[in-house]
Amino acid sequence: MSLPSIYFNSWSEKYRRPFGAVQAGKSVYFSIAVDLAKIWRVDLVIQKDGDSFQELEMFPSGEDARLYKLKFVTEKKSGLYFYHFKIDGDDGRSGRKTVFYGKAGDNFGGRGRIVYDPAAVEQYQITCYDHPDPAPCWYLHGVVYQIFVDRFNNGNRHHAVYSPKKNSFLYATEEDDPYYIRDKEGNITRWDFFGGNLKGITDKLPYLHALGVTVLYLSPIFEARSNHKYDTADYGKIDPMFGSKEAFQKLIAKAQGLGMHIILDGVFNHVGADSIYFNRFKTYEEGGAYNDTGSPYFDWFTFYHFPDDYDCWWNIKDLPAVDKNNTSYRNFIYQSDQSVIHRWTQTGIGGWRLDVADELPDDFIAGIRKALDSHSNKTERKVLIGEVWEDASNKIAYGKRRHYLEGGMLQGVMNYPFRLLIIGLLNQSTTAGQAVRASLTLKSNYPPEAFHANMNNIGTHDTERILTVLGGDENKLRLAVQLLMTLPGVPCVYYGDEAGLYGRKDPENRRFFPWGRENVNIQDIFRSAIQCRRSDENLRAGDYFPFSIRGLFGFIRFRSEEAYTVMIFNATPTRQTIDLEALDDQTGEGKIKPLVGSLLASGTALPPYSFLSGRKDR
16 A cells, blocks of 8 residues: 555645634544555544544545545543544555555654554544533733742842741852752752842842733742742741731732733742641651651651651652642642631632642642632632643553543643753754644644643743753844744743853752843843744734645744734754745645745745744734
């Protein structure tokens, strides 16, 4: 059988409609083109996640005998389906054979491939979600700024540091490079601090507002021993180095006055060993699970051999893991009227980002979401975003499929796959065509509301600084920032990236903000790109249709035939020319070319690391 004899494309509505994820209980229409001398049977082979495969016979279309069709009705319960095709036929040369058609070898959707070994078939995916679950408009149309609180700004007179912690050290100047003091086992023995605090953030709100920021995502603010605060010591208190609850309320009020929202970082999978709950070092007198089997917190933790052998996050003894199925812990975090979620959401924050969401059971996340939604009203809704590094639609964690994007849980996740796409394009490890395929796969796998609610980034506290990744090339950086601001999703700027900070991974990526030493050229890059997004409704709310033209990567952000924006990027070190005849949108439908051609002309040259845009409005 020759390859053109069988064809299917999961991104073309001629072959599969509707596009992408579908609501549970709805129908999906499949067609596959089979052009063989003899055909005995064509089957859709489909499996609901966790069940066995079904072979459903497809039949020729009345209009085109080569097109075999089938209507498939999904179950009313959300979940994933996986499918491929089985063809029993004869091409007139090699005799009767059974072949299979699944995803292409790169494991993306769209056009697939024929294989002869059923074990080699890569399954296509359909995501079935329970109900549309959009994030609030203030978030969807916003620009997020991630602040690592200790490293942003000290608002105290003469930069005095609030409540320095015992057995820690303060840097001599804010220009010092972060550095860890470790013991022979690699454990940090002295935590280091610069003294950033909530008052410092409040003081810089005018700067952030002028930059175009509308949402602040803060690293954890609750009391903890470390500088990063992912080792919570007391969920009921703001860390005294950051300030007081009154300082936090002032920050919220000032931010609201500028039309800005605040998202807190919820770290609920583990706590600190040095916490009121575990209290390994008796900082909190004699109580805590480590010291007392009668402690009210004892059942929160799993001890293999009391007290020194216990379950902890990634085997880090400083971070004992909490049993998320424990009723007492669930009451404490979200179920009771005085829970962590209720108490802090009442302060007026806009929502939460959940740390290591893969570690939290689905029903635990659903419980947080329900508690959060109880604080929403018609004029002000809350948002819940999760930390997931991969395609969150099909994530398996600890042997369990995660369903947190199917409605009633997370509204979106941190979009690390788009970060890899952007960096891959600029560092020449990803081609324009691969970027189209990768992004279309994400679009087709995610419920549409979640796809547009993902928190996009080109750097966070867990990654290298973008300027370091791009070798200090500001031309590359300009494209990276423009992509961040124009791709679908909500862009998030990591503090200091806009000031030109460099840094490899932790601790170098957590330098103090260089106030007075900012790279003004880079600030202009960010300010201009943010303004581009905020002034163009197509970029904030338009659908996404990517394409490639040889070495050029582009996309349309489409609201209607009368309102769309075309972006095209030359992320290569060589001059590239637009040739509309070479446009490939991976669907084979030809719908994109006229729209692109209406705003961008063939023959237009793009210098290395440059972009063009065109916009049509009513």
